[in-house]
Amino acid sequence: MLKEKFLFIPFTFIFLILMLIFLIFDSSIRFSHNYYVSNYGDDSNSGLSEAHPWKTISKVNNYNFKPGDVVHFKCGDIWREQLIPKNGNETGPVTYASYGTGNKPSLYGSVSLSTPSNWIEETPNIWTLNKNTDNTQSDPNYINPNKFLICQKNGAKVNYYKNVSKSGFIKIDSLSSGISMFNVQLLVAELNLTTN
Known part of the structure; x- marks a missing residue:
């Protein structure tokens, strides 16, 4: 009986070590989070619930997501910013999805030209587009196919x-x-x- 107890201790120790290794290497998927984005949110929110969503795609672009995380955009909402997917990997991509009901979320990498601040009056009745209205990413290398699906x-x-x-x-x-x-x-x- 005493011999069986001594054999049990090394097996238990090995099992615990293997479980710890598994948790360390698998934590990227097991501990993934859902994030929420809505036009009525606030970038100072946690973004971790529908009740406390972020507001801007800029916040999404600047956040360091982990493999397996999911970013949900609210149905019916419109963003005029460019989404720049990053992070994730082949086995644990960062997924972009929607939540709520209604039309699919619309993400435009552009600005609404109906906003008066987007226009500059050069001379009377001659207007040009404000150069600061361009939301696009000019560097073609921002797409990293190894980091998103x-x-x-x-x-x-x-x-x-x-x-x-x-x-x-x-x-x-x-x-x-x-x-x-x-x-x-x-x-x-x-x-x-x-x-x-």
Whole structure:
């Protein structure tokens, strides 16, 4: 009986060590969080519940998400900022989703030109667009395909080829019916756009 107790102690110790190792390496998925973003939120909120959402995509872009985290945008809301996906990995991507009811959330990397502050009166009755209204990311290398997952649904495909240069390209295959893409924006210097 005493011998069995002494054998039990090393096995228990080994089991605990293995569990600790598992928790350390698997914590990125097991301890993921849900974050919420709404036009009626506040960036000083925790973002961890529908009752305390963040407000801006800028807050989302500047937050250090962990693999497995999910960012939920409120249905019916509109953002005029550019989302820059980052972090995550192949086994634990950062997922972008929606919550609530109504129309899907709209994320535009643009500004509303109906806002008076977006216009400058150069001379009487001659107006130009305020240069500070550009929300776009000018660096084409901000897309890191190793840090996020592009979802492909219903046969539509988006392929990102890693060599973003004159010879690199982004290919978007849309379906002939059922789903449409709009507000697709590509900002890459010296990139020749061709269609098939």
